[in-house]
Amino acid sequence: MNSPSPEVAVPAVPSEPEAPRALPxxxxxxxxxxxxxxxxxxxxxxxxxxxxxxxxxxxxxxxxxxxxxxxxxxxxxxxxxxxxxxxxxxxxxxxxxxxxxxxxxxxxxxxxxxxxxxxxxxxxxxxxxxxxxxxxxxxxxxxxxxxxxxxxxxxxxxxxxxxxxxxxxxxxxxxxxxxxxxxxxxxxxxxxxxxxxxxxxxxxxxxxxxxxxxxxxxxxxxxxxxxxxxxxxxxxxxxxxxxxxxPCDVETAYHCAQVETDPDRASGRTLLLNSAQHSYVDLADPTHLKYAYTRWIGAVADVMAPEGQRLDALHLGGGGFTVPRYLTATRPGTDNLVFEIDGGLVELGERHLGVRQGPDLRAEVGDARMLVAAEGTDTRDFVVGDAFGHLVVPWHLATREMAAEVRRVTRSTGVYVQNVIDYPPLRFIRSEVATVAAEFRHVALIAPPEALAGERGANFLIVASDTPLPLAAVRARLDDRNEAVSLLSGSDLTDFVGDALVLTDDYAPVDQLLATA
CATH class of the missing domain: 1.20.1250 (Growth Hormone; Chain: A;)
Incomplete structure (x- = not known):
């Protein structure tokens, strides 16, 4: 008689872990x-x-x-x-x-x-x-x-x-x-x-x-x-x-903005954009120009149009509206048209910087490149380029095509001044002078001597016109204001510019030119 076979235990097969359920x-x-x-x-x-x-x-x-x-x-x-x-x-x-x-x-x-x-x-x-x-x-x-x-x-x-x-x-x-x-x-x-x-x-x-x-x-x-x-x-x-x-008193669509009172001048106000000094205005005296580059612009305006003579002025960039207020105060009846991309700055200027829009001052909110293209030919005596993104001129406002548009709206006897900030080795200002000179027949440059020597960064003011510039009168006006600056023109300016790149819409490496390394 055979004994029964022992039962063999079959190991349990581990079950697969249940997969997580999908979401709806x-x-x-x-x-x-x-x-x-x-x-x-x-x-x-x-x-x-x-x-x-x-x-x-x-x-x-x-x-x-x-x-x-x-x-x-x-x-x-x-x-x-x-x-x-x-x-x-x-x-x-x-x-x-x-x-x-x-x-x-x-x-x-x-x-x-x-x-x-x-x-x-x-x-x-x-x-x-x-x-x-x-x-x-x-x-x-x-x-x-x-x-x-x-x-x-x-x-x-x-x-x-x-x-x-x-x-x-x-x-x-x-x-x-x-x-x-x-x-x-x-x-x-x-x-x-x-x-x-x-x-x-x-x-x-x-x-x-x-x-x-x-x-x-x-x-x-x-x-x-x-x-x-x-x-x-x-x-x-x-x-x-x-x-x-x-860091902001007001946040606009483009800037972190602050307005500070000048501790040495109760009516003075400094506009800071992204914590960098941008504009200075005197609420009680619009003819007070604190920053050197604004005094240079004022000197050029004073020479091209004696005090009291109205101008048709166009401003590319408003900021604190320092120059428009100066022209209005010194030349009643002047038509100041300001193109400012940041509507929040226009409102800030009206609330805190003494800006009053009316027949002598109008602000249009929009990109200056687009707005200039819509302006009539030979309609302006004085064009001021003072538009910045932080401390940099927006590249599309620094090209030959933009300079051509500015020349188109400027009368033959008119003047274009452009504020530029650059640092050693000064590649951007050289290129920007070359760019403006590619469109205007007569160009000059105002800047501190040490900045032109490449010793420090500074503001530079390009002055351009299709008629000969009254450089001797501008030099005298700068001397009257005790401005320790150089005024380059002719061969001196040509030597300074050298073979600098002319910026175009196709190629305008503004930020790279501004790099100090």
């Missing part, structure tokens, strides 16, 4: 659209945040774009890495909440760091932009790969899912860029934009957490103390913002 398609699309758009809101707002400390130049703009792209790349990589190791459903809400906190902390962090890094050296620009953009943009960029991982339930539809969500993310970025540039920046201060975004991210994260918890009991990871720490961190960010130094 609408929710997945919203999260990708929203997080991608939030990155571009941050990127656009960052230019306004760092501008008061390092200016708004090509280098600053390039830094913001480059650092934002780096944050997107690292965030996408980190999000994908985490999605393969953790349940993405438990990571989405924390990513949004953390990005909201990082956004809230950005404003005070930039303001404190900006006070230390103020100036504009390349290393300072990069570091300040990293503070402004990197952390929240990286956290937000991790959202898309987390969502995509959840939606890849069917490998046969991988391309369709990835392509659709990537396209939705791009549409979110495009929408946010347009809305921020056309609406938010024009209507709201940076503080409101950033805190509105931070609050929106936090609320969205909490709402998502509550939704997912109701679906599958997923909760924010970590103990209660970690959650409390996040809440405290957010409150600290808000508190730091309250006490952080604010």
């Amino acid at each position: 398609n609408g929710l997945a699309a919203f999260l990708v659209f929203y997080s991608s758009g939030a990155v571009l809101v941050l990127e656009t707002a960052a230019l306004r945040l760092v501008g008061p400390y390092v200016g708004v130049t090509l280098q600053v703009t390039s830094s913001v774009i480059g650092i934002a792209l780096a944050a997107i790349a690292y965030g996408a990589w980190a999000g994908g890495w985490l999605a393969d190791r953790r349940n993405p459903r438990t990571l989405l809400a924390p990513a949004l909440v953390l990005s909201g906190i990082a956004t809230a902390i950005t404003l005070p962090a930039v303001r404190y760091a900006g006070e230390v890094l103020r100036g504009g050296a390349e290393s300072a620009i990069l570091l300040l932009v990293v503070v402004a953009v990197f952390a929240p943009a990286m956290l937000l960029s991790a959202v898309s790969p987390l969502v995509i991982k959840l939606q890849l339930a069917d490998l046969r539809r991988t391309g369709q899912v990835v392509g659709r969500l990537s396209g939705i993310g791009t549409l979110g970025a495009v929408t946010a860029t347009l809305v921020t540039g056309f609406v938010l920046v024009a209507a709201l201060p940076s503080t409101v934009i950033l805190f509105g975004l931070a609050a929106s991210l936090g609320i969205t994260g909490i709402a998502l957490w509550a939704y997912l918890r109701g679906q599958d009991r997923a909760t924010l990871p970590g103990p209660a103390r970690a959650k409390a720490a996040l809440a405290v961190l957010g409150l600290v960010g808000v508190g730091l913002t309250v006490v952080a130094p604010d």
Whole structure:
């Protein structure tokens, strides 16, 4: 009789872990659209945040774009890495909440760091932009790969899912860029934009957490103390913002603006744009010209039109409206037409700088290049070029094509003066003189001797006309004003300019020419 065979235990086959459930398609699309758009809101707002400390130049703009792209790349990589190791459903809400906190902390962090890094050296620009953009943009960029991982339930539809969500993310970025540039920046201060975004991210994260918890009991990871720490961190960010130094009295669409009272002259007001001195006006005496370059402009105007003789004047850039007020005071009846791209500066001038619009002073808000093109031929006696983006002449106002437009609207006996700022080795001012001379028959240059020698940066004033310039009279007028400046013309100016590049719409590397290295 055979004994029964012993039963052999069959090892249990471990079950495959249940794949995380996909999100509803609408929710997945919203999260990708929203997080991608939030990155571009941050990127656009960052230019306004760092501008008061390092200016708004090509280098600053390039830094913001480059650092934002780096944050997107690292965030996408980190999000994908985490999605393969953790349940993405438990990571989405924390990513949004953390990005909201990082956004809230950005404003005070930039303001404190900006006070230390103020100036504009390349290393300072990069570091300040990293503070402004990197952390929240990286956290937000991790959202898309987390969502995509959840939606890849069917490998046969991988391309369709990835392509659709990537396209939705791009549409979110495009929408946010347009809305921020056309609406938010024009209507709201940076503080409101950033805190509105931070609050929106936090609320969205909490709402998502509550939704997912109701679906599958997923909760924010970590103990209660970690959650409390996040809440405290957010409150600290808000508190730091309250006490952080604010460099702006008024935030316009283009500038962080301040008006300071001159401690040595009760009626004197200094206009600072992005923390750089831009204009000075005397509310009680519009003929008081504090800055040297404005006195040079006044000297040229005094020579070309004796006091009391009206002029048809066109001003490219308003700023503090110093020169228009001077011409109105010294030449009643003068028609001053001012093209100013920043409507907020016009309003600021009317409130704080004694600007009164009327028959002798009109301000048109818009880009000077576009507005000059609409002006009639031979309509102006005196054209003043004094438009700046921070301390740089906007490149499209520095080209031969722009000089040709200015020449067209200037009468044959009229004069064009252009204020330029440059630094050793003086590549930009040489090119700009060459550019203006390519259109006007007679050109001269007024500048401090030490600046022409390449010893320091300074303002330079280009003077141009199609008729011979009254240089002897201008020199005498400058001497009367005790101006220790040089007046270059003829062969001396030709030697100074050398073989400098004539700037054109096709090639005008203004920021590179201004680089001191």
